Amino acid sequence: MSELRRDPIIGRWVIISTERAKRLLENKKEFEKTSDQSCPFCMGNENMTPREILAYRETAKPKDSDGWWLRVIPNKFPALKVEGTLNRQGEGMYDKMNGLGAHEVIVESPHHTKQIPDLPDKHVEDIIWAYRDRIMDLKRDIRLEYAMIFKNHGHSAGATLAHPHSQLIATPIVPKRVREEVNGSKDYFEYKERCVFCDIIKQETQFGQRIVSENEDFVALCPFASRFPFETWILPKLHDSDFEDIQKHEAVNLAVVLKDVLGRINRVLDNPSYNYVIHTAPLKESRLPYYHWHIEIIPKLSNVAGFEWGSGFYINPTPPEEAAKFLREI
């Protein structure tokens, strides 16, 4: 069983997960696998994974069989598990609790090599619906405070399997970075009586220089204070704090903009590794007037060095105006 431990100085919770150590050993060479025969996420290998949580498949087929086009399964080496009680306790001056939560894998398609930009719009939309379905389901578990959807693409972005997949981790605490964002937005709202993200969208679309792509419902931009070269955010134009509130027409347009932006990143940066994370409100804090869900995409171009780690202070050699120009004009 893994354990959640709280740093006594800045209050950051860390997952200490011995299960994951096994993964490091077992999967060391998994990534290089190209044969679809041995890939647990490929069609026909359903018995190589834990039992599926959700799948979109032809109706006649049974669970854990083939015929699916999207499949959600528990992570084989979960950082957190749904079984057990939370059991908050002290250890002298320290605070800890059981590693309760969820850790799931969203296998985005049966194709071993097809990335999001290669899939039909409708299929990418289904990935978005799968993200939403899982959040809606986990929201019913009152022990959980946050559900984070993220994608590690490429080895240097932390992926251990090449087959395209996203992940979901649900935690019994609100992660520190999320709490900072929600609180920071709240401070701005209290001062200005406006959502900071709505203000960003307004200023950026007027200014234009940091815009990457835009459609009816979404805008993609390189943020003013980008931490990383080519960091790109996708924001819904209509204010909403909760990703899972997404409307049908928005899901359609999010699929379009996500494909477009990842395609641009691939062309400009020659298919880099990248991470994206959906930033959304905590599960028990819905419909906030001051928070605005969005997706942050970070291409992995250089190693983050000591200064960044120690300080939370980033040196970005590529101004976002230049990055956006490259991405916009390709």
Next chain:
Amino acid sequence: MSELRRDPIIGRWVIISTERAKRLLENKKEFEKTSDQSCPFCMGNENMTPREILAYRETAKPKDSDGWWLRVIPNKFPALKVEGTLNRQGEGMYDKMNGLGAHEVIVESPHHTKQIPDLPDKHVEDIIWAYRDRIMDLKRDIRLEYAMIFKNHGHSAGATLAHPHSQLIATPIVPKRVREEVNGSKDYFEYKERCVFCDIIKQETQFGQRIVSENEDFVALCPFASRFPFETWILPKLHDSDFEDIQKHEAVNLAVVLKDVLGRINRVLDNPSYNYVIHTAPLKESRLPYYHWHIEIIPKLSNVAGFEWGSGFYINPTPPEEAAKFLREI
């Protein structure tokens, strides 16, 4: 000129530095250089660097000549520069200022391949004195709020030159992560009327399981809520918030414990890349009863994946008790 930009949501300052972009191009293959002839940090190549700020050398020799055993120079591709005015200004809703500050390189010795564990104790002590000398000097510049000393060792830890060196970046703002640490310690102090780091040292030395190494003045331990496998902190036993207050006997013992800990990390993890950062109080907030300077060492063993980036939430597969046992018993 680089620019400091503030994220309007969480208030994090980022350096947008176009000078650094040049470095990425120029230094791409610098790291592989083994010939001491072409290394700008080797003895005899003093003309390949900007003019030195400080050097420890035989007294008869002039500045920027050979005969030194430690040398501090400006970074050739500085993220921040001392010239100019701060010039805080708005850009619509955003805040920015000139990239004013300092970015220096501490060339630890003339030896191209000798790492800290390979140097005599006295030489490592001189590295510590050089760190202090530079902080003391920069402290006189009232425009500066923070001086961070850090070391990137190895390519995957962000080093672009192999010759052993540390860096100093001084900033006109207190970095967010530092502010969080100082404020978090203050909250603890207000609640408990004790320094949280002093409490950690007391509990850890009594408990013993997370201790790596210890001498009269310092303790090295793997922290309870370690973010990374084999993360190790070195803390002075005597409370002090400011690294630059270090006493002679402490500098002697810090050299010993630093050599010892880095040597243990090298032996257990087979000479990994690593970063270390000196965490010390802001320049204008000296002698704080609640903050406690220390060094955080982070070996670079695996890629930090999307979950960590997005959430500020870390999954560590190696319990610190196990890491400390390995490091202690080697």
